[in-house]
Amino acid sequence: xxxxxxxxxxxxxxxxxxxxxxxxxxxxxxxxxxxxxxxxxxxxxxxxxxxxxxxxxxxxxxxxxxxxxxxxxxxxxxxxxxxxxxxxxxxxxxxxxxxxxxxxxxxxxxxxxx
Amino acid sequence: xxxxxxxxxxxxxxxxxxxxxxxxxxxxxxxxxxxxxxxxxxxxxxxxxxxxxxxxxxxxxxxxxxxxxxxxxxxxxxxxxxxxxxxxxxxxxxxxxxxxxxxxxxxxxxx
Numbered sequence: 467x468x469x470x471x472x473x474x475x476x477x478x479x480x481x482x483x484x485x486x487x488x489x490x491x492x493x494x495x496x497x498x499x500x501x502x503x504x505x506x507x508x509x510x511x512x513x514x515x516x517x518x519x520x521x522x523x524x525x526x527x528x529x530x531x532x533x534x535x536x537x538x539x540x541x542x543x544x545x546x547x548x549x550x551x552x553x554x555x556x557x558x559x560x561x562x563x564x565x566x567x568x569x570x571x572x573x574x575x576x577x578x579x580x
Numbered sequence: 581x582x583x584x585x586x587x588x589x590x591x592x593x594x595x596x597x598x599x600x601x602x603x604x605x606x607x608x609x610x611x612x613x614x615x616x617x618x619x620x621x622x623x624x625x626x627x628x629x630x631x632x633x634x635x636x637x638x639x640x641x642x643x644x645x646x647x648x649x650x651x652x653x654x655x656x657x658x659x660x661x662x663x664x665x666x667x668x669x670x671x672x673x674x675x676x677x678x679x680x681x682x683x684x685x686x687x688x689x690x691x
Contacts, residue, residue, distance in 0.1 A: 467626075499675070508669065508683045509624070558623055560679075568614055569679050571623035 468493045470572035478578045484547045487575045489559030491540045498536060500544045503574070509558065515542040529532040549579045564571050581582050582674035586682025599660055601685045603670035604652040612673040615644060619666045627668075628655070634686050638644040647677075657687075665689045 469492040479485055489498065491554040498515040513521040513534055521534035536542040546553055563570075583606040593599045607611075611632040616624035628652065630637045630644045637644050641660075646653040657664055670682040 499679075509681045511678060511680075514678070530632040544589075568626050568629055570626060571616075572618075573621070 467487075467568070468495055468561055470559055470561055470570055472562050472572040472575050474575055475573065476576040476578075478580060479491050479549055481550055481579055482547055483498060484545055485549065486543050486545045487557055487559070487576065489542045489544070489561075489572060491561050493563065494539050495561040495563050497562040497569075498542045499569070500532070500542070501571075503556040503558060505555070511545070513515060515544075546577065551575075551579050554578050559566045582610055582672055582680040583677075584670060584672050584682040586670050586685060588685060589683065589686070590686045592614055592688040593660055593689055595662060597660055599655075599657045599664070599687055601655045601668055601670065602652060603654070603672075603682050604650075605672040605680075606651070607672070607674055608648075608651065609675040610672040613641075613644070613646060614671050614673075614679065615655050616628045616658075616669045616671065616681075618669065621676050624669060660689050662689050662691070 471490045473488045500512040503509050511524050512527045513523040515521050515534050515536040517536045520575040531547050532546045556576050558571050558574045560569050560571045594667045606679055614629035615627050617627045618624045628639050628644050630641050630646050640656045641654045668685045671679045
């Protein structure tokens with residue numbers, strides 16, 4: 467199965483700043499996704515990262531707040547913009563391999579906003 | 581859209597006993613049902629999955645059953661061990677290929 471690496475693994479940020487999270491997959495994948503997991507909660511899909519085009523956002527998430535890039539098949543970034551304490555969460559990257567493979571996850575980025 | 585309900589939210593079982601987690605889904609078009617295990621500080625790890633053309637699948641101590649008519653599926657862990665303690669999530673792939681998660685079950689294996 468694909469190995470998914472995220473950077474940074476954790477960060478503490480100041481209110482009003484932005485942070486970009488990187489996701490790298492070690493093999494070609496078809497679809498990449500970004501999720502948010504608030505403490506003790508389930509996973510909520512933020513958006514599907516589309517290669518070479520704008521991401522597809524779920525209800526409640528907008529591009530201005532969570533810009534996403536996917537310049538190639540194996541790399542994507544998520545930016546959390548103008549952060550507030552409510553953005554404190556775990557952000558997870560996931561990917562589906564070629565040939566209808568299962569969806570796998572990285573270990574997440576633990577973000578705290580002061 | 582798809583909605584996945586999961587029960588119980590917390591489950592404690594004696595080491596060596598079996599654990600069962602149950603989920604229901606709402607969209608009859610969903611055709612793929614993965615289960616994930618999440619340990620502290622880690623991302624969700626796929627432990628078993630089942631497709632809608634199969635009623636049951638087993639992998640060593642873990643089994644999953646699917647009832648398409650009733651739209652529910654279950655995870656069974658036999659001979660539980662301390663390392664089985666974790667949060668387990670069921671999920672369903674919706675008709676637009678998105679994975680929708682249940683709220684999770686925190687499983688405690690008691691010594």
